[in-house]
Each structure stands twice: as C-alpha cells, then as structure tokens.
Amino acid sequence: MRKIAIFVLLLFMSLQACVRSPAKQILFDDPSLSRVWPSPPEQPRIKLIKVFKGAEEFLNPKGRIQSFFEALTGEHGHSFDLMAPAGIAADGERFIYVADPSARLVHRFDLRENEIVYLTHAGTEPLASPVGVALDMDGNCYVTDSVKAKVYKYNADAEYVGTIGQGVIDFKRPAGIAIARNGNKYVADVLSNKVFVFDRYDRFVSDFPNPLYSEGLNKPVNIAVDKSNNVYVTDAFSFAVKVFDEKGNLIKTIGRIGDGPGTFSRPKGVAVDSESHVYIVDANFDNFQIFNEEGRLLLYVGSAGKKPGEFFMPNGIFIDREDRIYLSDSYNQRVQIFQYIKEQAAK
Amino acid sequence: MKFAAIIIITFLFFGYSLSEGAGKKISERGNKHNFSYQNISSNYRALPTGEMEGFPSRSNQICVFCHTPHGSSGEGPLWNRQASTVSFFKHFSSASLAIDDPSVRGISEYGQPNGSSRLCLSCHDGVTALGALFSTPSGATPMYFLDVRTGQSGTNIHLPYETYSSHHPVSFKYDVNVRNILTSPPYNRPYWFSPANGVTLDRYQRMQCTTCHDPHQDKSDVQDPTTPFWTGKTYAEVCKSCHNMASPPSFP
Numbered sequence: 001m002r003k004i005a006i007f008v009l010l011l012f013m014s015l016q017a018c019v020r021s022p023a024k025q026i027l028f029d030d031p032s033l034s035r036v037w038p039s040p041p042e043q044p045r046i047k048l049i050k051v052f053k054g055a056e057e058f059l060n061p062k063g064r065i066q067s068f069f070e071a072l073t074g075e076h077g078h079s080f081d082l083m084a085p086a087g088i089a090a091d092g093e094r095f096i097y098v099a100d101p102s103a104r105l106v107h108r109f110d111l112r113e114n115e116i117v118y119l120t121h122a123g124t125e126p127l128a129s130p131v132g133v134a135l136d137m138d139g140n141c142y143v144t145d146s147v148k149a150k151v152y153k154y155n156a157d158a159e160y161v162g163t164i165g166q167g168v169i170d171f172k173r174p175a176g177i178a179i180a181r182n183g184n185k186y187v188a189d190v191l192s193n194k195v196f197v198f199d200r201y202d203r204f205v206s207d208f209p210n211p212l213y214s215e216g217l218n219k220p221v222n223i224a225v226d227k228s229n230n231v232y233v234t235d236a237f238s239f240a241v242k243v244f245d246e247k248g249n250l251i252k253t254i255g256r257i258g259d260g261p262g263t264f265s266r267p268k269g270v271a272v273d274s275e276s277h278v279y280i281v282d283a284n285f286d287n288f289q290i291f292n293e294e295g296r297l298l299l300y301v302g303s304a305g306k307k308p309g310e311f312f313m314p315n316g317i318f319i320d321r322e323d324r325i326y327l328s329d330s331y332n333q334r335v336q337i338f339q340y341i342k343e344q345a346a347k
Numbered sequence: 348m349k350f351a352a353i354i355i356i357t358f359l360f361f362g363y364s365l366s367e368g369a370g371k372k373i374s375e376r377g378n379k380h381n382f383s384y385q386n387i388s389s390n391y392r393a394l395p396t397g398e399m400e401g402f403p404s405r406s407n408q409i410c411v412f413c414h415t416p417h418g419s420s421g422e423g424p425l426w427n428r429q430a431s432t433v434s435f436f437k438h439f440s441s442a443s444l445a446i447d448d449p450s451v452r453g454i455s456e457y458g459q460p461n462g463s464s465r466l467c468l469s470c471h472d473g474v475t476a477l478g479a480l481f482s483t484p485s486g487a488t489p490m491y492f493l494d495v496r497t498g499q500s501g502t503n504i505h506l507p508y509e510t511y512s513s514h515h516p517v518s519f520k521y522d523v524n525v526r527n528i529l530t531s532p533p534y535n536r537p538y539w540f541s542p543a544n545g546v547t548l549d550r551y552q553r554m555q556c557t558t559c560h561d562p563h564q565d566k567s568d569v570q571d572p573t574t575p576f577w578t579g580k581t582y583a584e585v586c587k588s589c590h591n592m593a594s595p596p597s598f599p
Contacts, residue, residue, distance in 0.1 A: 037427070038424075038426055038427035038429070038430065039427075042426065042427050042428075042429065043426070045426050084472075086472065086473065086474070101472075101473035102473075129473045131473050131474050146473050146474055147473075173474075175474040176474075190474060190475065191390075191391070193394065216394050218393055218394045218406070219393075219475060221474045221475050222474075236475045237382065237393045237394075237406070237412065239415075255420070256418070256420075257411060257415060257416065257418065258415065258416065258417065258418025258419050258420075259415050259416070259417055259418060259419070259435055260417075260418060260419020260420070260432060260435065261419050261420060261422075261423065261424060261430070261431075261432050261435075262419055262420020262421070262422065263418050263419050263420060265415035265435075265469075266469040266470070266475075268472075268474075282435075283469045283472070284415065284435075284465070284466075284469050285435040286435075287435065289424075290424075290426070292425070296422070296425060297420055297422065297423075297424045297425065298424055298425045298426045299424045299425075299426040299427050299430075300424060300430070300435075313460075313465065313468065313469060315472065330472070331460065331468075
C-alpha cells in the first residue's frame with residue numbers, strides 16, 4: 001500500500017512539474033558569496049559560487065511537493081533535503097544528480113524547471129545504497145548501488161531503463177563511476193579491486209589493472225576520466241590516486257599516506273578540470289587538494305566547519321565542462337559549487 | 348585420514364565463529380578491523396602488493412588504515428606559496444589519538460560526528476566500508492518515507508540525523524548534569540550515569556561510537572553480528588550502563 005502511495009506520489013511529482021512555472025531560477029552565481037582560494041594577495045584560482053541544501057531552498061514557494069506528500073500519506077514533518085550526499089554529477093546546464101546512500105535515493109535537481117525528482121527504485125526494486133552517479137552525453141544517468149552490487153541506468157526523463165553488465169560482470173561492490181567523452185563508462189569495484197570498462201552502448205569491454213602487468217588496486221572507491229581518456233582512481237588502502245592510461249596501464253600515482261599537504265588520510269572523490277588539474281577530496285582533512293599533471297600540489301581548498309567554503313567530511317566531487325566544481329559536503333548535508341578560474345583568464 | 352583432516356580443517360575455520368569469550372585482538376587474524384594482507388581469515392583486507400607508494404611494507408602495518416601517521420609531500424602548494432605546510436590534523440599534536448577541535452570542548456549538544464566517531468564514519472560511508480551502520484532494513488522504502496516507529500527500530504538506531512529518524516546520538520557530552528536534565532521534567536526519562544563494564548566516554552566526557560563499540564576488539568562473551576565490536580560481555584550490560592531499564596532496552 002505504501003509503495004503504491006509512493007508511486008502515486010512520484011507520478012504526481014512529475015505531473016506537478018509540468019504545470020509549475022519556475023518560481024525562482026537557481027543561478028550558479030550567488031553574489032553573497034565572496035570566498036576565493038588562495039586568499040589575496042595571491043592570484044585567485046577557485047571561487048565559491050553556490051551553496052545549497054536541497055529541496056527547502058530549491059523550491060519556491062516552499063513545500064508544494066511536500067504538501068502533496070502530506071496530503072497523500074497524512075504524515076508530516078518529512079524533509080526532502082540532502083541527508084548525507086555522496087556521488088555527484090551534473091550536465092553543466094540543467095541537471096545536478098546527487099546520490100544519497102543514507103536516504104537510499106538519488107536527488108535530481110532540475111535547475112531550469114525548478115523541479116526535483118527522486119530516483120528511489122530500479123523498476124520495482126528499491127535502491128539500497130546508491131553511492132555513485134554519472135551522466136552520459138545523451139543525459140542518461142548511471143547509478144552504482146554498493147549494497148545491491150548493481151549499476152542501474154535511467155534515461156534523461158529519470159525513467160529506469162535497466163542494469164549494465166548483467167550476466168557478464170559479477171559486481172561485488174560497485175562505487176565510483178565516470179563516463180569519458182567517447183561514451184566509455186568506468187566503474188570502480190571496491191571488493192573486486194578492479195575497474196570495469198563498458199562502451200557507449202553499455203557493452204563490457206575490459207577490466208584493469210591486470211596484476212600480471214601492472215600494479216594492483218587496493219580498494220578503489222572513486223574514479224574520474226579526463227579528456228585524453230586517462231583514468232584516475234582513488235585507491236583507499238593505498239591512500240593515493242592512481243592514474244591509468246586508456247589501456248589500463250598505470251602511469252603515475254598521486255599522493256601517499258600522511259597528515260600534511262600533498263598526502264591523504266581518507267581520500268574520497270576525484271575529478272579533473274579542463275586543464276588536467278586533478279582534484280582529490282579528503283574526508284578527514286575536510287578539504288580538497290588540487291594537483292597538476294605531474295602530481296605536484298597546486299592548492300588545497302577548504303577547512304573544517306559549517307560556514308560556506310568549509311566542509312564536514314566531504315565525499316564526492318564532479319567538474320562540469322564549464323569547470324564548475326560540485327562537492328558533496330556530506331555531514332553538512334549540502335552541495336557546494338565552485339568555479340575554477342582558468343590560468344589564462346587569471347593572468 | 349582424509350576424513351580426520353576435513354574435521355580438523357572444518358574445526359579450524361568454524362572454530363573462530365563458535366569461540367566464546369572476547370573476540371580476536373586487532374593484531375590477530377580473524378579481527379575484521381585488522382586490514383593487514385596477512386589477515387587471511389577476513390575477506391576485506393589489503394593486498395600484499397602495490398600499495399602505498401614508497402612504503403610497500405605498510406600493507407602489513409595494521410594501525411595506518413585508521414590512524415594516519417605524520418607526513419606531508421614536503422613542498423608547499425604551487426598556487427599558494429604562503430600556505431601552511433603543517434598537518435591538516437590536530438590530533439597528533441595532543442597526547443592522545445583523538446581527532447579534536449578544541450572549540451567543541453565542553454559542549455554537550457550535537458555536533459556530530461566529532462572526536463573518534465569521525466574516524467569510524469570516514470570509512471563507514473557505504474563505499475570503503477558499507478554504511479550498514481546507517482541503513483534501513485533490506486527492501487525498506489527510502490528514509491523519507493519511513494514512519495517514526497520503523498525508522499527507530501533495530502539497526503536504525505544509528506541513523507545519522509535525528510531530524511529524519513531518531514537514532515542513538517553520538518558526539519555529545521554525557522555527565523551527571525546532562526543526566527539530571529533528562530531525568531527531570533519535562534523529559535522524565537529513565538537514565539543512569541554509571542559508565543562501567545567497558546562502557547567509556549571520551550576524554551571530554553562525550554559519548555562516541557567507541558562508547559559501545561571497541562574497534563580494536565570485540566569484548567562480548569558470544570560474538571554477535573548485531574553488536575559488532577561490543578565493549579561489554581553482553582548486549583544488555585552495555586545499554587544498561589546508561590538506560591535504566593529492567594529488560595534489554597528497546598528504542599520506541
């Protein structure tokens with residue numbers, strides 16, 4: 001009965017979206033925010049442009065979805081805000097997807113229509129622990145579920161389409177997922193110590209590393225891919241990010257265990273900007289560190305706290321084609337968005 | 348002969364799970380928090396090769412997986428030459444291993460997670476380690492759709508945000524003063540303040556994950572997956588250190 005209520009609710013939510021006029025356009029640039037890194041007089045490289053917690057501030061007037069929900073179920077006091085955001089992805093124009101494993105759903109924020117859709121099920125199967133999310137060029141969304149050990153696909157209308165790797169790959173704990181410009185998908189499987197590669201048609205292509213020819217992975221948790229199809233893998237038990245070429249050969253390692261700049265304690269999300277700088281989040285340090293292609297430290301951004309530009313056990317990170325940096329600030333239960341100021345522009 | 352060997356091997360493997368008395372020490376095989384590659388009785392462990400650039404032997408150093416040793420890259424960030432190169436952490440500058448921010452001292456309100464609980468949650472996030480600490484029963488609907496009663500039962504007592512679904516809070520100060528408030532109107536809740544039987548608060552008198560769970564060794568008489576790394580001999584003994592109840596506590 002409850003499930004039916006939810007389906008009806010979700011149906012209403014999508015219908016609701018069609019009739020609601022955009023009440024408040026969410027702009028990326030929030031003029032009230034002024035933080036930049038590094039601080040003056042150094043040349044600014046990173047600018048904080050947006051902080052948002054989810055439904056409460058996203059929807060205006062507040063609570064139209066919520067009142068629908070309450071009318072349907074007779075329950076009150078529910079919130080649709082972010083709970084403990086993990087993986088994050090955006091198309092740079094309209095959609096931001098945030099995986100929220102504690103809430104057992106993926107939030108889809110539609111910045112153009114001011115609408116939120118929740119991915120709660122894969123068909124009739126409820127999500128158990130959605131941790132990773134990635135978008136392809138056609139707007140399809142791929143979600144990794146670390147408990148169900150599956151990778152689900154949704155189309156651009158947030159409708160469930162199917163799983164990938166079914167019957168071919170025995171996922172153990174898929175977590176990080178990234179999609180290259182050529183449409184290839186890379187899935188980091190924590191327990192398999194492998195990265196699985198699928199092509200743009202979701203066909204399994206290969207996996208790496210091959211322990212016979214390359215250094216192994218040791219609990220890979222997050223992943224990113226750059227414009228040259230190099231693959232960056234956060235390797236939790238190595239306390240480092242390992243960089244592989246398109247063929248899966250290890251080409252370098254960034255960072256090592258430690259408690260100071262250039263090292264890691266709990267490395268989490270990884271992302272690459274348009275100039276091939278590598279951004280690596282550390283949940284224990286409450287920051288992300290930026291490295292150049294050679295693996296030298298350029299900058300660290302953020303510190304422990306609850307104010308804008310401060311973090312509380314951050315997790316996922318994603319960079320869109322406009323070099324906007326989306327960070328899941330997990331225990332502050334929010335997303336913070338930054339702009340990378342290009343080296344050319346900065347000069 | 349072959350039969351005897353099977354019996355012995357079976358006993359060796361299953362003997363672990365049937366053993367009574369405290370569980371394996373962190374330094375021993377069989378302790379699930381021993382991530383050394385040599386802990387072959389656990390399927391969640393480091394690989395013997397290729398980890399920790401420059402420190403290949405670390406895959407056998409059981410402490411570093413949770414307790415990060417000193418170290419930095421030795422160079423300042425190129426985009427910010429004025430930046431500090433000192434530790435991001437404060438915890439090693441103090442006498443104990445607790446990560447801490449001095450500004451939270453003496454505060455009893457939720458600021459969770461702080462202190463050592465952060466160490467637990469930085470791995471138990473659903474990825475590196477499963478966030479089973481925080482999950483709803485298998486097949487349950489998303490948290491937003493749970494009613495209060497479902498949300499508070501069983502494993503859900505650990506849900507991280509009481510605003511969504513009440514859970515057992517951590518990272519708050521618990522002392523006689525806090526107890527007195529809770530036992531007086533309007534709360535009138537039955538609470539003790541008698542940390543004992545392995546139940547300990549941290550050095551700022553805060554309840555943490557470690558108040559009920561000893562991440563280094565399960566101290567319970569019979570190891571039970573519903574009370575992993577338990578600090579006391581029995582389930583009830585630990586709960587009843589604070590909860591003044593005749594029977595094993597529930598969380599209504």
